[in-house]
Amino acid sequence: MKILVAVKRVIDYNVQVRVKEDGTGVVTDNVKMSTNPPDDNAVEEAVKIKESGKAKEIVAVTVGEEKAQETVRKALAVGADRGVHIKVDGIIEPLAVSKILQKIVEKEKPDLVFMGKQAIDDDCNQTGQMLSALMNWPQATFASKIEIKENKLEVIREVDEGLETIEVNIPAVVTCDLRLNEPRYASLPNIMKAKKKPIEQINASDLGVDTKQRIEQIKVEEPPKRKAGIKVANVAELVQKLKNEAKVI
């Protein structure tokens, strides 16, 4: 079995994101970037499956600017076998990413495609679903447990109501939840080995995919600051304030 894992380069989750003064986006200069956290879970799961002997090859793929390669390199350092970097500059929307991934899936012919359930920068939560539609493959989203059974996957999904267990046929697209596993650390020797693993670079324009933006971004602004709370003396005062001031009861 062959697994394709898609990873995305995003602003590190510890960084306090700042809106650009002119409202055209968020500041990314001098900001620490990392792999989108649930994508790390996706890589980890693929590596675990390979370690269990159920997969032969893991290909890590990313779509983005030159430096997005770092996320592929990181995937290679924890166990992916080779990488593909589709180069494209500027904002690229989930639909375009899905169409690019479709081309790569058609070329690589993996049995499974793994990726994070959503990216922490735009929170779109669309790429996996759209890719599955484009490929006409089943999808298992928000996976918190994956079990391979013959030509099927049993997946436990984290849904609002609790946990849902589903079965999908392989090939399939799986999007991973943070609870799926605990991503490992890359060891020094593995980081060194990863430097020698191949990463194929492809220009998005050579894939014949239209990556034009379809959504016009009008303005980016910070959410309004939360007002400081007040202390109430007793329950009666709280009820009175909820009723008359907040008007919620």
Added chain:
Amino acid sequence: MSREVMEYDVVIVGGGPSGLTTAIKIKQLDANLNVCLLEKASEIGAHILSGNVFETRALDELIPNWKDLNAPVKTKVNKEKFLFLGKSKSLNWPTWLLPSVQKNHNNYIISLANLCRWLAEQAEALGVEIFPGFPASEILYNEDGSVKGIATQDMGLDKEGNKKDSYEQGMELHAKVTVFAEGCRGHLGKKLIEKFELDKGKDPQQYGIGFKEIWEIKEENHHEGLVMHTAGWPLDNKTYGGSFVYHAENKQVFLGYVIGLDYKNPYLSPFDEFQRFKTHPSIKSIIEGGKRISYGARALIEGGLQSLPKMHMPGALLIGCDAGTLNMPKIKGSHTAMKSGIIAAETIVESLKENKNLSIYEDKFKKSWVYKELHAARNVKPSFSWGLVLGIIFTGIDQILFRGKLPFTLKHKHADHETLKPANVMPKIDYPKPDNVITFDKTSSVYLTGTNHTENQPVHLQLKDKDLPIKYTLEKFAEPAQRYCPVGVYEIQNENNLEKFVINSQNCIHCKTCDIKEPSQNITWVTPEGGGGPKYGNM
């Protein structure tokens, strides 16, 4: 279980200016040497914090065409100011009356973190292997007692030290020469100084704590290239310290405060002094209407030549601020750290080629300009132990009239952890509450540092005696850790009328102040899991 081993010609601990310079210079001198550099931060630059007004002398020597290579050294200093602050007034000190070491017209306002990122690119292009996210946690020795290399930290241990699923064993890096360039109060450097008695016959080391905030300010208040320093308020005459205000590019101002850690009053809170300083009319008017976008703090090393330990030992060198090459009256350590790295590289290449002892470092260092600089600067910091006014008068005589050539050397008398007076004889200090516009609390400040440590890991701030904080330090010194820590790692909590010493180690920004100032030296800073700590941008 034995650890995996990798062999190098040279292993460098720390990706700051001195370590990166060493790596680059070695490769320039002998491209065949294998050089590996470890950095505890998640990426190069993420733990670097500095003013910084940069003197290019060492960079000119290292990479003469740095301008063509687009080094992030762009904003030339074009105006200078020095203010003495009173509570609400300020006295503008004429710049011609400043000693020449404090003149900056050939220097640049830079982000040292960005310079380090750039240096790392140069180093990698020369074939240096750089590994961020890997703290060196242990020194390894050969049977003859010489340094053999280092071991990296085990990753994926829980609070009690048990292995988690993600456990990854640390590994040993062996080298012909190991270079320690951890910056001020490096935790391995501290051990080396003790083991090899590198500080024998030297004065006790002196430290300061430096704060820095980056503000994006209104265009009309911004003067790119302006460098301003202040002394005086809010500190009293007896406390050593001062501020810097550097107008950098993109409407940013680098605003900072440095306080000598030899302060005496345990109630003094360096963080709150810095916050209060910003409310002075001549400072507030600059940042008003602007926005604070970064915060950070780091200890700096101020002892100078009198406290500078021997920088070589069998199998290893100790360089930059890990040893203490900062030039205090210049308020600069980057160029001297880099020069100490250049000398380290020359020493290593020569010693490997001609089988010479690393002690040739000493002679090379003594013949260099960095030694001359530090020699001329040596009497300034100790003179301030007489107070600000006498310190300034003496410094005027020493630096302007005699250009640092007075025929005597003043001594540093005490280590910083010895200077606190008991709380019951010192006045409490009432600091104003933050207004969340100009001044802030520690919680909202640490948020800006992007600091994180994996929660379930061994505490990296270790107590030699866990009962001491409550039994002794609280009683005698009102537990100053609550105040000297710039991010509120240490708290005294009261639970059921029992006082408890709490260590919020996940907030630690690796400044090392606690390791320095704790009156009984009860706190030891060790490396946390790799990649932890702050994620500074252009600090």
